[in-house]
Amino acid sequence: MNDWPEAWSDENRGNRYGRGSASAQPEGARAMRQVRRPASGGYGGGPGQSAPPHGGGVPQQPAYGNGGYGDANAADGYDSGYNTGQVYGGGTGGPGGPGRVSEPRPAPNWRRRIKWTAITVVTVLVVTTVGTYFWADSKLNREVDLSKVIDRPDAGEGTNYLIVGSDSRAGMSAEEKKKLHTGSAEGKRTDSMMILHTGSNGDTLISLPRDSDVEIPTFVGSESGKTYKGTGRHTKLNAAYAEDGPELLVRTVEFNTGLRIDHYVEIGFAGFANIVDAVGGVEITIPKGGMKDTKSGADFEAGKQTLNGEEALAFVRTRYALKASDLDRTKNQQKFLAALANQVATPGTVLNPFKLYPTMGAGLDSLVVDKDMGLFDLADMFWAMKSVNSGDGKSMNMPISGSSNGNLVWDKAKVKTLVEELKNDEKVTVSGN
Numbered sequence: 001m002n003d004w005p006e007a008w009s010d011e012n013r014g015n016r017y018g019r020g021s022a023s024a025q026p027e028g029a030r031a032m033r034q035v036r037r038p039a040s041g042g043y044g045g046g047p048g049q050s051a052p053p054h055g056g057g058v059p060q061q062p063a064y065g066n067g068g069y070g071d072a073n074a075a076d077g078y079d080s081g082y083n084t085g086q087v088y089g090g091g092t093g094g095p096g097g098p099g100r101v102s103e104p105r106p107a108p109n110w111r112r113r114i115k116w117t118a119i120t121v122v123t124v125l126v127v128t129t130v131g132t133y134f135w136a137d138s139k140l141n142r143e144v145d146l147s148k149v150i151d152r153p154d155a156g157e158g159t160n161y162l163i164v165g166s167d168s169r170a171g172m173s174a175e176e177k178k179k180l181h182t183g184s185a186e187g188k189r190t191d192s193m194m195i196l197h198t199g200s201n202g203d204t205l206i207s208l209p210r211d212s213d214v215e216i217p218t219f220v221g222s223e224s225g226k227t228y229k230g231t232g233r234h235t236k237l238n239a240a241y242a243e244d245g246p247e248l249l250v251r252t253v254e255f256n257t258g259l260r261i262d263h264y265v266e267i268g269f270a271g272f273a274n275i276v277d278a279v280g281g282v283e284i285t286i287p288k289g290g291m292k293d294t295k296s297g298a299d300f301e302a303g304k305q306t307l308n309g310e311e312a313l314a315f316v317r318t319r320y321a322l323k324a325s326d327l328d329r330t331k332n333q334q335k336f337l338a339a340l341a342n343q344v345a346t347p348g349t350v351l352n353p354f355k356l357y358p359t360m361g362a363g364l365d366s367l368v369v370d371k372d373m374g375l376f377d378l379a380d381m382f383w384a385m386k387s388v389n390s391g392d393g394k395s396m397n398m399p400i401s402g403s404s405n406g407n408l409v410w411d412k413a414k415v416k417t418l419v420e421e422l423k424n425d426e427k428v429t430v431s432g433n
Helices: 110-139 174-180 237-257 269-278 309-317 326-344 353-366 375-390 412-423
Strands: 141-144 159-166 190-198 204-207 213-215 234-236 263-267 282-286 291-293 298-300 303-307 367-370 394-397 400-404 407-410
Touching: 110 353, 110 375, 141 237, 159 237, 159 375, 190 237, 190 326, 190 375, 204 326, 204 375, 213 237, 213 407, 234 237, 234 407, 237 263, 263 269, 263 375, 269 309, 269 326, 269 353, 282 309, 282 326, 298 309, 303 309, 309 326, 326 375, 326 394, 353 367, 407 412
Parallel strands: 141 367, 159 263, 204 394
Antiparallel strands: 159 190, 190 204, 213 234, 263 367, 282 303, 291 298, 400 407
């Protein structure tokens, strides 16, 4: 007689029980709660116990012990591996299971973050610097060709800049001319001229009075290309510029001094005023007695004050309110230009893009330079003027010995010594007027 539940045969017994057979298995037994069987007289399945009577009881369940299904070594009839309340497919560490411990969030890698932040900052700075350089370089007006200047002196040590302030009114409206008191004269003349020498023994700024008596030498016309022979004709220095522009001015300065000019820089009325306004004005001290000149528009009280573009232009152009006229005016021009360079070179301007870019734009748009002039040369010029203003350099007028027909005559002996010291990049010992 078959003692197994209905539809079970002897073949269903044995090792195949519960091992994934393809035939149907009573899975309900695996989910039933295990209970303790009696030690004797029951159907605990211990050694020597009789089989359950026909038709009664439940067949002994296999123990799920350390030995697998049907472990005969289960000591007390407990399911040593299954009866723990666990569910197949999950454990105490499973999702949502009791006793789950979340893994701690990893600490941020600060070294890596700092590294990439630094790389990003450096990249932005490099791109900005390179972009600014090409933008500024493209705005320089390289219009003066010094290769047209003939019979030039030998180059010396250091660098010599010829800085010219012209009375050019190009691009100015009638209202602007009236506001800046420039008048409406046609053409352009030099309103101020200076030689700036930069070198290893200090920087020197030398004003060349526009009324200086000079000889116009043989020169080649900048536009015609024709050679004009020198006749020994003497005239005021600013007439050379009016006659044939920057190239003849450079030729005349070199001929009368023996000093080679390396670079040429020119700025007009409007550009000068725009630069001053872009930096927020320039602080200057007006001497005792104040300054008033109806022709230049100057009207200042004595003492320290900040001049805007219009006021600054009036200050550097003033002649008739000064005792020594042209010589005093050149001193004022030196003082103001050095103060302007000092203002431009301050951290408040250089590190502030809202000041730096308008200042550079105003200056570069209005500067006229030679074809070989670069941004580094321009920066060298400004830093040298700053050093002159701070007292590390020297400013002076060209030495004067007297006058002839209303023109100022240079002291030839002193000028020769001065030029030799500049050529050899030596400390300047000569004093000017």
